């Protein structure tokens with residue numbers, strides 16, 4: 001099997017991952033949770049709520065969403081990250097396709113050329129029917145820096161809105177993920 | 191990972207290796223029909239966001255979580271197996287200290303998951319979830335029970351080949367991988383639309399573990415080897431490090 005050089009292919013997470021990957025309902029703790037930042041973390045505390053919706057407009061009740069983000073100052077956590085900010089969160093969708101994270105709003109992240117990228121969160125979607133993890137990004141609709149962000153600039157203008165989380169309260173954003181069909185979320189090859 | 195220190199050459203993750211993955215749209219796997227995106231993926235340059243990634247497990251994985259046969263008062267039913275291997279990148283470098291999570295059906299082909307409706311018995315002595323962190327050489331070992339095949343409703347008389355689900359992080363957001371390990375000689379592999387969705391036969395067989403007599407424990411457990419290859423950074427530095 002190791003005579004062939006090449007990466008191990010992806011397979012679907014399937015419908016039965018929860019008791020291992022998001023096991024709170026089974027009475028055990030997973031390695032991560034939907035709490036990315038505790039109340040002690042520096043930065044503006046926010047809640048992100050969304051739904052995962054399929055090509056028929058139906059809720060996807062068996063998806064797992066993972067997020068990875070910088071802190072309020074635009075810094076990614078390293079191995080010795082403080083416990084208040086882990087940068088990584090994992091949540092399963094409920095029967096209505098809903099998921100939620102508590103975190104802090106990320107700051108602008110430095111690009112390789114010294115420019116600043118608009119605040120954003122990397123998002124992975126896993127589910128039955130997805131042979132590969134789908135990668136997308138969450139941006140914030142009320143960020144002026146979106147106008148000059150080099151990644152958003154690569155997204156066809158008419159589809160950019162699918163990446164913008166809507167502000168629904170002073171400390172809350174809504175971000176729905178449409179896997180297919182009308183308003184299909186932009187997914188990236190990474 | 192944190193930001194690469196100034197002056198360190200950034201190496202690219204080649205995109206060619208992505209050809210090993212199945213397409214999102216694989217009609218023979220019915221659940222893809224309403225869930226696979228229809229629009230083309232947008233190419234994302236690798237920025238700091240993708241070149242960093244979560245590091246997990248060191249503080250949360252307890253000793254013994256890699257032995258799925260000793261998590262309850264009694265011994266689970268079924269064929270005891272040892273699954274061992276190394277996590278490498280595509281240049282053959284080990285991936286040390288990375289978290290692996292696994293989950294699987296019991297020997298009768300039944301998951302603990304609340305939604306599993308297969309009419310096969312649960313085993314009170316088997317949950318089927320395990321975790322481990324690879325050692326400095328990228329090596330890992332699980333002790334478990336060989337999972338049974340189970341029926342699913344994808345098509346008439348559809349049965350999944352016996353498999354163990356694997357989830358790995360690797361050093362960055364780009365190396366995240368969820369996959370499945372299969373067993374050698376399983377006649378269901380030829381009929382399985384999830385396994386067969388991988389177009390490249392050489393890539394497909396990398397998901398099939400090898401029976402290994404050296405790993406087999408006398409009077410105790412059959413041994414299987416399953417090495418996992420994650421995306422790696424090219425051996426030669428990029429021409430232009432400004433890939434943002």
Ligand SMILES: [Fe+3]
Pocket residue numbers: 014016350353355
């Ligand atoms: Fe399965």
